[in-house]
Amino acid sequence: MTSIIDATPTQPSTAANPARALVCRGCGAEYPLVAQHACYECFGPLEVGYDQAALARVTRADIEAGPQNLWRYAALLPAGQDPASRVTLDPGLTPLVAAPGLAAELGIRAPLWVKDDSANPTHSFKDRVVSVALTAARGLGFTRFACASTGNLANSVAAHAARAGVPSIVFIPGDLEQGKVVTTAVYGGDLVAIDGSYDDVNRLCSELVETDEFEDTAFVNVNVRPYYAEGSKTLGYEVAEQLGWRIPEQVVIPMASGELLTKIDKAFSELVEIGLVEAPANGWRVFGAQSAGCNPIAAALHAGTDVITPVRPTGIAKSLNIGDPAAGLYALEAVRRTGGWMEYADDDEIRDAIQLLARTTGVFAETAGGVTVAVLRKLVASGKLDPEAETVVYNTGEGLKTIDAVAGQVGPTYRVKPSLRAVRDVGLLG
Amino acid sequence: MTSIIDATPTQPSTAANPARALVCRGCGAEYPLVAQHACYECFGPLEVGYDQAALARVTRADIEAGPQNLWRYAALLPAGQDPASRVTLDPGLTPLVAAPGLAAELGIRAPLWVKDDSANPTHSFKDRVVSVALTAARGLGFTRFACASTGNLANSVAAHAARAGVPSIVFIPGDLEQGKVVTTAVYGGDLVAIDGSYDDVNRLCSELVETDEFEDTAFVNVNVRPYYAEGSKTLGYEVAEQLGWRIPEQVVIPMASGELLTKIDKAFSELVEIGLVEAPANGWRVFGAQSAGCNPIAAALHAGTDVITPVRPTGIAKSLNIGDPAAGLYALEAVRRTGGWMEYADDDEIRDAIQLLARTTGVFAETAGGVTVAVLRKLVASGKLDPEAETVVYNTGEGLKTIDAVAGQVGPTYRVKPSLRAVRDVGLLG
Numbered sequence: 001m002t003s004i005i006d007a008t009p010t011q012p013s014t015a016a017n018p019a020r021a022l023v024c025r026g027c028g029a030e031y032p033l034v035a036q037h038a039c040y041e042c043f044g045p046l047e048v049g050y051d052q053a054a055l056a057r058v059t060r061a062d063i064e065a066g067p068q069n070l071w072r073y074a075a076l077l078p079a080g081q082d083p084a085s086r087v088t089l090d091p092g093l094t095p096l097v098a099a100p101g102l103a104a105e106l107g108i109r110a111p112l113w114v115k116d117d118s119a120n121p122t123h124s125f126k127d128r129v130v131s132v133a134l135t136a137a138r139g140l141g142f143t144r145f146a147c148a149s150t151g152n153l154a155n156s157v158a159a160h161a162a163r164a165g166v167p168s169i170v171f172i173p174g175d176l177e178q179g180k181v182v183t184t185a186v187y188g189g190d191l192v193a194i195d196g197s198y199d200d201v202n203r204l205c206s207e208l209v210e211t212d213e214f215e216d217t218a219f220v221n222v223n224v225r226p227y228y229a230e231g232s233k234t235l236g237y238e239v240a241e242q243l244g245w246r247i248p249e250q251v252v253i254p255m256a257s258g259e260l261l262t263k264i265d266k267a268f269s270e271l272v273e274i275g276l277v278e279a280p281a282n283g284w285r286v287f288g289a290q291s292a293g294c295n296p297i298a299a300a301l302h303a304g305t306d307v308i309t310p311v312r313p314t315g316i317a318k319s320l321n322i323g324d325p326a327a328g329l330y331a332l333e334a335v336r337r338t339g340g341w342m343e344y345a346d347d348d349e350i351r352d353a354i355q356l357l358a359r360t361t362g363v364f365a366e367t368a369g370g371v372t373v374a375v376l377r378k379l380v381a382s383g384k385l386d387p388e389a390e391t392v393v394y395n396t397g398e399g400l401k402t403i404d405a406v407a408g409q410v411g412p413t414y415r416v417k418p419s420l421r422a423v424r425d426v427g428l429l430g
Numbered sequence: 431m432t433s434i435i436d437a438t439p440t441q442p443s444t445a446a447n448p449a450r451a452l453v454c455r456g457c458g459a460e461y462p463l464v465a466q467h468a469c470y471e472c473f474g475p476l477e478v479g480y481d482q483a484a485l486a487r488v489t490r491a492d493i494e495a496g497p498q499n500l501w502r503y504a505a506l507l508p509a510g511q512d513p514a515s516r517v518t519l520d521p522g523l524t525p526l527v528a529a530p531g532l533a534a535e536l537g538i539r540a541p542l543w544v545k546d547d548s549a550n551p552t553h554s555f556k557d558r559v560v561s562v563a564l565t566a567a568r569g570l571g572f573t574r575f576a577c578a579s580t581g582n583l584a585n586s587v588a589a590h591a592a593r594a595g596v597p598s599i600v601f602i603p604g605d606l607e608q609g610k611v612v613t614t615a616v617y618g619g620d621l622v623a624i625d626g627s628y629d630d631v632n633r634l635c636s637e638l639v640e641t642d643e644f645e646d647t648a649f650v651n652v653n654v655r656p657y658y659a660e661g662s663k664t665l666g667y668e669v670a671e672q673l674g675w676r677i678p679e680q681v682v683i684p685m686a687s688g689e690l691l692t693k694i695d696k697a698f699s700e701l702v703e704i705g706l707v708e709a710p711a712n713g714w715r716v717f718g719a720q721s722a723g724c725n726p727i728a729a730a731l732h733a734g735t736d737v738i739t740p741v742r743p744t745g746i747a748k749s750l751n752i753g754d755p756a757a758g759l760y761a762l763e764a765v766r767r768t769g770g771w772m773e774y775a776d777d778d779e780i781r782d783a784i785q786l787l788a789r790t791t792g793v794f795a796e797t798a799g800g801v802t803v804a805v806l807r808k809l810v811a812s813g814k815l816d817p818e819a820e821t822v823v824y825n826t827g828e829g830l831k832t833i834d835a836v837a838g839q840v841g842p843t844y845r846v847k848p849s850l851r852a853v854r855d856v857g858l859l860g
Contacts, residue, residue, distance in 0.1 A: 068498055089792055090525065093498075095551070097593075119549070119551065121525070121549065121792070122794075123553075123830070159788075159792040159794070160792065161792075162788060162789050162790065162791065162792040163527075163791060163792030165531055169858075174845065178833065178837060179830060179833055181841060182836060182837050182840060182841070183794060183829065183830060183833070185840035185841050185842065185843075186784065186785055186788040186789075186794055186829065186836055186840050187788045187792065187794070188785065188788065188789030190843045190844070190858075191842045191843050191844075192842065192843065192844045192845075192846060192853075192858070193842035193844070193845040194845075194847070194848045195845070195846070195847050195848065196847070196848035200848040201848065203848070204848045204849070204850070204853070207850050208850070208859075211850075211859060213858070213859045354616065355616055355618065358592060358617045358618065359592050359616075359617055359618030360592065361592065361593060362519055362551070362589040362591075362592040362593030362617065364552075364589070364613060364616055364617070398830070399613065399616065400553070400609060400613060400828070400830040400831065401830065403608065403609055403612050403613070406612060406616055407608060407612050410612060410615035410616050411611060411612070411615050411621070412602075412611065412622060412623035413615075413620045413621050413622065414621075414622045414623070415604065415622075415623040415624075415625070416622060416623075416624060416625070417624070417625050417626070418624045418625065418626035418630035418631065418633070420634070420637050420638070420641075423622075423634070423638065428599075428622070428643070429638075429641060429643045
């Protein structure tokens with residue numbers, strides 16, 4: 001009899017790491033599996049390439065016999081096949097919540113689901129990418145963990161490092177929500193607030209990673225970024241498995257760098273290629289969501305161009321505020337290829353959508369989730385999204401982290417003295 | 431092949447409700463399974479009595495074949511055997527986190543675990559009791575859900591009602607942390623702030639429940655309290671199952687009403703009685719934790735009396751601030767019977783313990799979790815808790831809900847301009 005906490009299922013046929021090389025997304029040049037994120041030939045971004053034969057040996061039964069977290073997909077990831085190697089809070093297998101009430105309000109007449117990744121250990125999808133990145137990083141010999149972050153990533157790196165007993169150093173923009181600052185600082189690692197935007201912080205980290213003082217340091221979204229990005233694939237695998245090994249016809253995904261969207265699409269493609277699922281009859285369509293204060297990818301789609309013009313982000317959806325999105329081009333490609341679309345929502349629409357989601361599903365999302373639900377609403381209204389097709393909308397973070405966004409909108413409906421008379425006076429008794 | 435979200439395993443031998451009657455904890459009088467919480471004979475509290483033969487038919491295999499949430503224990507609960515009957519966010523099966531770093535800092539030389547119930551859908555253990563209470567309530571014909579709450583319960587009732595599409599009305603003290611107010615209000619039910627303490631709110635609800643206007647309303651912790659309380663048993667069942675069907679030698683549990691402690695102890699006793707686990711060779715010992723600002727149960731234990739003197743609560747551990755604890759006597763009984771102890775911690779000790787837990791385990795607890803870890807530390811220091819015996823400490827809530835408690839303690843370790851020179855100037859580069 002197996003204990004639930006025993007995360008060591010036997011997966012004899014899939015115990016090897018299926019990753020084969022780092023492959024340039026631009027020119028196709030290949031590199032060994034080291035800590036490198038850009039191509040020496042064309043400066044294009046690298047991503048993990050797999051041994052397709054190894055992937056093709058993975059079965060549904062292998063996965064279903066695995067632990068109740070993202071490591072059930074270890075045979076499809078570039079790290080963590082050996083449970084003892086994992087640097088992890090064991091995120092994943094978050095709820096796929098049926099949302100009939102939300103569907104009814106929006107006029108969607110097919111099944112609508114919310115993939116609620118606020119249920120991860122530090123309450124955002126970042127726990128997925130961090131678990132994969134830090135597991136790869138420890139395997140590569142790094143002894144300190146770091147990141148540039150808009151908040152959720154900082155929480156996750158600091159918590160992972162605390163659990164693993166490894167030093168961490170986290171770089172954040174100086175204007176983050178207090179919730180995200182405290183929730184990083186409490187784990188006790190170094191926390192460096194930078195007087196600048198996320199893009200400034202990211203540039204600084206790209207410089208630091210080249211210094212001698214940081215040669216022992218894995219920056220999860222810089223020098224080990226190819227491994228990091230692969231963690232997002234699990235948000236595709238899980239939805240397919242939770243639907244009974246089916247791919248939904250439509251998915252709506254928030255975009256910051258654009259990478260999450262491309263990796264969910266990649267996950268669906270992989271599942272089809274290796275024969276674990278069949279594609280829907282008309283394929284799947286990928287929709288991207290941004291805020292009006294930071295919409296460079298959606299703006300490029302609307303303008304019909306591949307030129308993504310960087311912006312200086314504004315607005316309440318801070319976890320999506322990447323003004324110069326590294327994977328924007330690839331997100332455009334995925335959306336165009338699948339016949340999807342992109343939209344953006346302003347702050348008032350985001351706040352309304354947070355409340356709409358909460359009162360119809362019991363899921364309290366952070367501003368990024370508000371963006372996605374607001375965009376879902378717009379896509380239905382404009383006819384870009386088919387209300388007769390099964391749809392999954394991704395909530396990537398927890399409302400408690402961005403309480404200020406709705407604190408002015410909601411509160412007690414009554415305030416009374418503790419007596420029956422007072423309760424009667426406000427009309428709660430006949 | 432079964433979908434993960436299909437929470438309908440076949441449990442043919444255990445599909446019947448094992449609850450038999452409501453039984454007075456004072457005089458033993460029995461009542462049918464209705465909405466009643468006090469004995470008509472002696473005014474003692476009622477609790478659910480079971481058909482022991484039905485419980486004894488439950489096997490480990492039945493449970494292990496169940497869903498990955500608390501409903502795997504439905505055959506040991508007074509509601510929810512039929513999945514379609516459940517009013518639920520599917521809480522439970524939260525992580526049991528190994529805490530070797532915390533053990534080392536405290537001088538504990540046996541396995542130490544943190545049962546992290548902040549991982550529940552609304553991030554506290556209250557999702558457990560609310561799921562059971564509201565499922566029972568709907569079965570009893572109630573059409574509106576209500577509670578008196580210090581915050582976590584309010585969040586949970588409002589979210590459950592939103593998911594189920596049922597109206598809710600939640601009564602809270604007027605001075606709650608903003609996080610808990612917003613996180614209730616956002617779900618869209620009625621929210622009534624009462625100018626008074628939790629005990630005032632609770633008294634008011636006891637009056638309201640008797641009015642005609644509220645006869646359709648289940649107050650989860652008043653008229654359906656016996657069902658509600660049983661949900662806490664799952665925190666005992668899960669720990670035993672997650673340890674590979676073993677009961678730990680020592681458990682440290684926060685106390686508000688004292689009910690959680692008594693129900694975890696009851697769960698262990700049931701598991702032994704029905705033959706699912708063996709008791710540890712020397713039994714298990716139950717330890718209770720309160721804050722210095724609200725310590726009526728611990729004070730009674732220290733004074734060697736059964737007289738629990740109500741207090742007016744103060745201090746930052748608001749989710750534990752019940753000055754007149756309904757189950758205090760039974761908590762005293764369990765602690766004395768098992769050879770445990772109770773301790774209390776002041777606000778500074780609570781803040782320190784929140785940080786200690788976070789930096790050694792990656793678990794960010796609300797103030798109640800700080801209370802429990804601070805008390806664990808005191809129990810080790812005083813020799814009341816055996817550092818050579820396996821111990822589980824319960825974290826019942828999420829740090830994001832009580833950020834203010836540590837916001838003054840932690841923050842960025844550095845604040846710099848976005849340049850290598852600035853980073854060098856603060857000493858991060860050699």
